[in-house]
Amino acid sequence: MGIKISEGRKKEIILGFYQLSKVNGLENTSIAKIGKHLGMPPSLVMHYFPTREILISNLISYILQQMLLIYQPMLKELETQNYADPHTFVDRLFSRDWNLLLDDGVFYSCYSLIFRNKRIKDEYRVLHEKLREYLKDILDRDENLTGKDTELLSEQIFVVVEGAYYYLSMFDDPEVYEQKVTIFKNQVYDLLRKYEVQHL
Amino acid sequence: MGIKISEGRKKEIILGFYQLSKVNGLENTSIAKIGKHLGMPPSLVMHYFPTREILISNLISYILQQMLLIYQPMLKELETQNYADPHTFVDRLFSRDWNLLLDDGVFYSCYSLIFRNKRIKDEYRVLHEKLREYLKDILDRDENLTGKDTELLSEQIFVVVEGAYYYLSMFDDPEVYEQKVTIFKNQVYDLLRKYEVQHL
DNA sequence: TATAATATTGAATGGGTGTTCAATTTATGA
DNA sequence: TCATAAATTGAACACCCATTCAATATTATA
The missing domain is CATH 1.10.10 (Arc Repressor Mutant, subunit A)
Incomplete structure (x- = not known):
C-alpha cells in the first residue's frame, strides 16, 4: 500500500x-x-x-494529460461507433468546456518553457502531434473525405484552432468573443468544405 | 540634458x-x-x-514595439507607393527575420501574463488589432480585392499566422520546419485566392 | 512481534529577492 | 560661481527561496 x-x-x-x-x-x-x-x-x-525542476516537469505532464482529456469522449465515440462527425469535433474544440479542464494562464506559462528546455519542448510537440493524429483518424472515417490528404487537412485545421486560442484569450467581452469564435469556426468549416467539394 | x-x-x-x-x-x-x-x-x-512590476510593464511595451518594427519596411512601402503586395507581406510574416528582432521565449513569457494582468492583456490586444488593421490597409489597396470583406480576411490570415508561430516553435529540425511553413503559407495563399476568385 | 521500509516532521542553512534610505557625486541653470 | 536638481552609490532590511538533514512516526513485511 x-x-x-x-x-x-x-x-x-x-x-x-x-x-x-x-x-x-x-x-x-x-x-x-x-x-x-x-x-x-x-x-x-x-x-x-x-527538485523544483522535477516538480514543474510533472506539472507539465499533468497539464498535457488534461488537454488529452478534452478529446476523450470524442475518441470513445470514434471507437464504439467507428465514426465521429468532424463538425461536432470542431465545435467541441471551440467550446468553452476546455477552460474547465485546463487553465490557459498555466498552460501558456508552461508553454513558454519550451524555449529553454528541450525535454519540455519535445513533450509539447508529441502532444500536439497526437492531437492531429486523432483528428486525422476522425477525418479518415468520413466518407466525404476518402482519398483526401487528411493529414494536411488536420494540420491546417489545428493551426486555426491554436491561433484562435492564442488570439481569443485577449478578449473579455463575451459578445466580441463569440463573434470572433464564429469567424474562426467558419474558417475551419470552409477548410472541411473545400476538401469535401473537391471530392465530387 | x-x-x-x-x-x-x-x-x-x-x-x-x-x-x-x-x-x-x-x-x-x-x-x-x-x-x-x-x-x-x-x-x-x-x-x-x-517596482519590478513597472519594469516588466516597460519590458512588454518594448517587446510589442519590437513586434511592430517587423512591419515597418512594409508600411513605408505602402505609404510611398500607395500599394504593397499582399503575398510579399505574407512571405515576410513567415520569414525568420522575425527572430532577429524578438525572442519567442521572452515574447510568450510576457504573453502568459495577460491572464493575470488586465493592463498587459489590453496592451497585447491593441497591438494585435493594430497588426490586423495594417494588413487590412494593404488588402484594401489591392484591386483584386475591392469590395471584399478585407477586415474578415485579415482576421483569418492572422489567426493562421499566429497558430503557425505557436506550433512551429516546437520543431527544431529545419527540414520539418520548412515543410510545415510551406503548408501554412499555402493555407494563407488559399485564403487570398478564395477572395480573389470570388471577384471574377 | 521484530525488522525493515516508508512517510512525515521540524528545524536549519545559505543565498537570493525586491525594496529602502541616507550619503555622495555629478550635472544643470541662474 | 553658487544653488539646485539629478544621477549614482553602497549598505542595510526583512523576507522568501529551494534544499538538506537528522529525528520521529507510521506502515509493511517476515
Whole structure:
C-alpha cells in the first residue's frame, strides 16, 4: 500500500501546484506555498519531488494529460461507433468546456518553457502531434473525405484552432468573443468544405 | 540634458532585462542580476523603475514595439507607393527575420501574463488589432480585392499566422520546419485566392 | 512481534529577492 | 560661481527561496 500513498501524495502535490499557479502564477508558486496550501512541510513536498525542476516537469505532464482529456469522449465515440462527425469535433474544440479542464494562464506559462528546455519542448510537440493524429483518424472515417490528404487537412485545421486560442484569450467581452469564435469556426468549416467539394 | 541621461538609462535597463531574459528566462531575471549585467547597483535600477512590476510593464511595451518594427519596411512601402503586395507581406510574416528582432521565449513569457494582468492583456490586444488593421490597409489597396470583406480576411490570415508561430516553435529540425511553413503559407495563399476568385 | 521500509516532521542553512534610505557625486541653470 | 536638481552609490532590511538533514512516526513485511 506504500506505493499507493506515495502516488496519492504526488497527485495531491501536483494538483495543489496547479491550483496555486492558476491564482498566483506559475512563477510565484513556491514549494513552501504548496506545502502550506496542503498542510504539509515543504520537506515532504521535496521528498516526492527532489527538485523544483522535477516538480514543474510533472506539472507539465499533468497539464498535457488534461488537454488529452478534452478529446476523450470524442475518441470513445470514434471507437464504439467507428465514426465521429468532424463538425461536432470542431465545435467541441471551440467550446468553452476546455477552460474547465485546463487553465490557459498555466498552460501558456508552461508553454513558454519550451524555449529553454528541450525535454519540455519535445513533450509539447508529441502532444500536439497526437492531437492531429486523432483528428486525422476522425477525418479518415468520413466518407466525404476518402482519398483526401487528411493529414494536411488536420494540420491546417489545428493551426486555426491554436491561433484562435492564442488570439481569443485577449478578449473579455463575451459578445466580441463569440463573434470572433464564429469567424474562426467558419474558417475551419470552409477548410472541411473545400476538401469535401473537391471530392465530387 | 538630464532627461536624455534618464531616457538613455531606462532604455539601457530594459534592454539588459530583455537580453538576460532571453538567456535565463523572464522569471529568473532579477533586478540585482540586471544591475550586475550593466555594472550598476540595483538601487539605480529601482531609481528608474520603482517596482519590478513597472519594469516588466516597460519590458512588454518594448517587446510589442519590437513586434511592430517587423512591419515597418512594409508600411513605408505602402505609404510611398500607395500599394504593397499582399503575398510579399505574407512571405515576410513567415520569414525568420522575425527572430532577429524578438525572442519567442521572452515574447510568450510576457504573453502568459495577460491572464493575470488586465493592463498587459489590453496592451497585447491593441497591438494585435493594430497588426490586423495594417494588413487590412494593404488588402484594401489591392484591386483584386475591392469590395471584399478585407477586415474578415485579415482576421483569418492572422489567426493562421499566429497558430503557425505557436506550433512551429516546437520543431527544431529545419527540414520539418520548412515543410510545415510551406503548408501554412499555402493555407494563407488559399485564403487570398478564395477572395480573389470570388471577384471574377 | 521484530525488522525493515516508508512517510512525515521540524528545524536549519545559505543565498537570493525586491525594496529602502541616507550619503555622495555629478550635472544643470541662474 | 553658487544653488539646485539629478544621477549614482553602497549598505542595510526583512523576507522568501529551494534544499538538506537528522529525528520521529507510521506502515509493511517476515
